[in-house]
Amino acid sequence: MKMFCAGQWQDTKQSINVTNPFDQSVIDTVPQGSGEDIQNAVGVLERGAQIMKSMTAYDRSVILQKAAELMLERQDDLARTISLEVGKILGEGQVEASRSADVIRLSGEEARRMTGEMIPLEGNAGGKNKLGFTLRVPCGIVAAITPFNFPLNLVCHKVGPAIAAGNAILIKPASDTPLSALKLTEILLEAGLPPEAIACVTGPGGEIGRAICTDTRIRKISFTGSYEVGTKICEMAGMKRVTMELGSNSPVVIMDDADLEKAATAITMAGYANAGQVCISAQRILTSSKVKTDFVDLLKSKVDVLQTGNQLEEGTKIGPMVRESDASRVEQWVNEAVSQGARLITGGQRQGAIYAPTILDDTTPDMQVVKDEIFGPAVALSYFDDIDEAVRLANDTTYGLSAGIFTQDIDRAMKFARQVESGNIHINWSSQWRADAMPYGGLKHSGTGKEGPKYAIHEMSEEKMVVMHLAD
Incomplete structure (x- = not known):
């Protein structure tokens, strides 16, 4: 498969084999992207972020709902792709494909509920004739750095809320398992997402990750992976907003x-x-x-x-x-x-x-x-x-x-x-259970921030305070 970069499907001179972990047979190849590809992608995503910001929540919701429907129509293909590139059994691939569609659907629903709140300024000294409320606005460009073990569902947990909140999205999938993310990108484009608003760049995590972390045009990074890599991302990210879903020994x-x-x-x-x-x-x-x-x-x-x-x-x-x-x-x-x-x-x-x-x-x-x-x-x-x-x-x-x-x-x-x-x-259950709508995240070295569409939208948007100074 080609990667989607700077508004178009692209190849590179070098490629990466995607293999079946069971017998090491080659399933497909993907381009070996670079830091320069990230720069080119972000240049187009800047325009995409403005397009997404001006789009109504209703329109964003319609795109996500259409994508969810397409995912369910293609569930068997997505499940087989997941199983082939990860090594998980086909039944688990089916569950992941189904849940992933639900995450995109939930994100579409939450897009319509993104709102601020009224602030009771008159309850403060000097607050007479002051009307206060908050607005939630998109971050701009969100980068999603995703792991191999749930190559579709954990991508959806980042991509769905990012789009719902009105952002452009840059996906860096795991090098071992990039095919599911590329197929999701195809589906989102087919569902009507502007091509300027999404990129999926495949390649080595070190070079591409550094390019993402150091590019000041990217406002938000959402990462799922190890504590060691998460720490390095936070060190490089500077003043970027970050969500870290890291390891555990439950x-x-x-x-x-x-x-x-x-x-x-x-x-x-x-x-x-x-x-x-x-x-x-x-x-x-x-x-x-x-x-x-x-x-x-x-x-x-x-x-x-x-x-x-x-x-x-x-x-x-x-x-x-x-x-x-x-x-x-x-x-x-x-x-x-x-x-x-x-x-x-x-x-x-x-x-x-x-x-x-x-x-x-x-x-x-x-x-x-x-x-x-x-x-x-x-x-x-x-x-x-x-x-x-x-x-x-x-x-x-x-x-x-x-x-x-x-x-x-x-x-x-x-x-x-x-x-x-x-x-x-x-x-009265083990550690391994997650409903996709619930707030999900760790304490201590297990990370910062929450996932789940409603909560991730909050992480992928910013808050503005508005004060109206009214006449007597």
């Missing part, structure tokens, strides 16, 4: 009164979906020592039947990781934990980019599989004696994106909700 607490069947089922889904390559994957499974044996046996029985293999074949539950090097890293971390005293309950084998679903028992906070983000199909079990210890262990991390607890005790549940340092808290 804790899930299993209390002694938990529904163990429900907990084991939820963690089997949350620990291994998309081969564990989800920022809110269940990773640290903190379990009451009173139910240790029962819970481990139940979880193992569910994980053992997860079939790995070709993500496009029926019956496969876990496909390959996006790169063999990532599967090798997970293998190294698991082996290191075992050498430090952890017990391998199941899994632990790698075949190319496929890593078997793994359970580690008796892990400790100093092990890398616990303290860092594993981003792979493995969970780490450890134990506690009471709710206070569970909360302490849950908070023993620099991250704070999502956390869950299983308990029938409302007081324990509310203590967990109030005291655990996490942007998303789930009661």
